[in-house]
Amino acid sequence: MAQVQTAGEGGQQVEQAAREVARNPWVTRLGRLGYASRGVVYLTVGVLATLAAFGPGGEVTDSQGALATILAQPLGNVLLMLVALGLFGYALWRFMQCLADTESKGRHAKAWLMRLGYLVSGVFYGGVAFSAVRLLRGVNEGGDPLREWTAWLMEQPAGRWLVGLVGLIVVGVGLYQLHKGVSKRFCEELRQGEMSEAELRWAGRIGLWGHAAHGTVLGLIGGFLLLAALRYNPSEARGLDGALTSLLNRPFGPWLLALVALGLVAYGLYSVFEARYRRMVRGLDA
Numbered sequence: 001m002a003q004v005q006t007a008g009e010g011g012q013q014v015e016q017a018a019r020e021v022a023r024n025p026w027v028t029r030l031g032r033l034g035y036a037s038r039g040v041v042y043l044t045v046g047v048l049a050t051l052a053a054f055g056p057g058g059e060v061t062d063s064q065g066a067l068a069t070i071l072a073q074p075l076g077n078v079l080l081m082l083v084a085l086g087l088f089g090y091a092l093w094r095f096m097q098c099l100a101d102t103e104s105k106g107r108h109a110k111a112w113l114m115r116l117g118y119l120v121s122g123v124f125y126g127g128v129a130f131s132a133v134r135l136l137r138g139v140n141e142g143g144d145p146l147r148e149w150t151a152w153l154m155e156q157p158a159g160r161w162l163v164g165l166v167g168l169i170v171v172g173v174g175l176y177q178l179h180k181g182v183s184k185r186f187c188e189e190l191r192q193g194e195m196s197e198a199e200l201r202w203a204g205r206i207g208l209w210g211h212a213a214h215g216t217v218l219g220l221i222g223g224f225l226l227l228a229a230l231r232y233n234p235s236e237a238r239g240l241d242g243a244l245t246s247l248l249n250r251p252f253g254p255w256l257l258a259l260v261a262l263g264l265v266a267y268g269l270y271s272v273f274e275a276r277y278r279r280m281v282r283g284l285d286a
Helices: 002-022 025-054 063-071 076-100 109-136 145-154 159-183 185-189 197-231 240-248 253-277
Strands: none
Touching: 002 025, 002 076, 025 063, 025 076, 025 109, 025 240, 025 253, 063 076, 063 109, 076 109, 109 159, 145 159, 145 197, 159 185, 159 197, 185 197, 197 240, 197 253, 240 253
16 A cells, blocks of 8 residues: 555656646747647648649648658758757657646546547657658658558567557547537637637637547547557558548548548648647646
């Protein structure tokens, strides 16, 4: 009993120390830059997929394809450097959300699942940030990173179950995002007192559509991970581009793809709102 109590006290000390780090103005600024960078990535993916749904000029791509598109623009090196810095900041902030409980989720089972989701998100966006750095160095990564990661994980002890667990987490986060969008609970995360009526109205509109589309895509990605685990076949895993392509191959595929792609554009725009108005630590204005 004493050991359990000591472990609990140690966990509270770690959480308190992490909250002090999260309150640091530079950490919150990096987090805000991270929300903006995430928005740029989703805007790029969404616009390209929307164009691909109805004709030439676009493509169904993932975050790495979005980074390559950014790099190809005028002053692409500078833009991608800023995006890479922001993505590192976003990954750091996700870790802070996990360790410091910046959202004040509490300590019940659902809260720990949410914090585990923040951890998975932090690892993912950290990987995207490293991909951006490699692109800046002239290293063009080939292959499908998610499938490569799934294949590597399946080679580990109990790897098949770990892939399935990650798939369940991603599906759960997707369902939460969908619920968050439909219920407009995302508005609770914004400093509404600093926003005009027009900003509040548009944040609600694009936030609803954006969270619903993001949740749909995450649900598809998680479902493919579960399928890979069930069939013990890493090639079944699909990332963002694979999830969008699966929509295109269904009846009324171009319309489905356009609907979700425009939703990802909305999610990108909402991320810009978050960069400016999100409450970073519950109970504080920082």
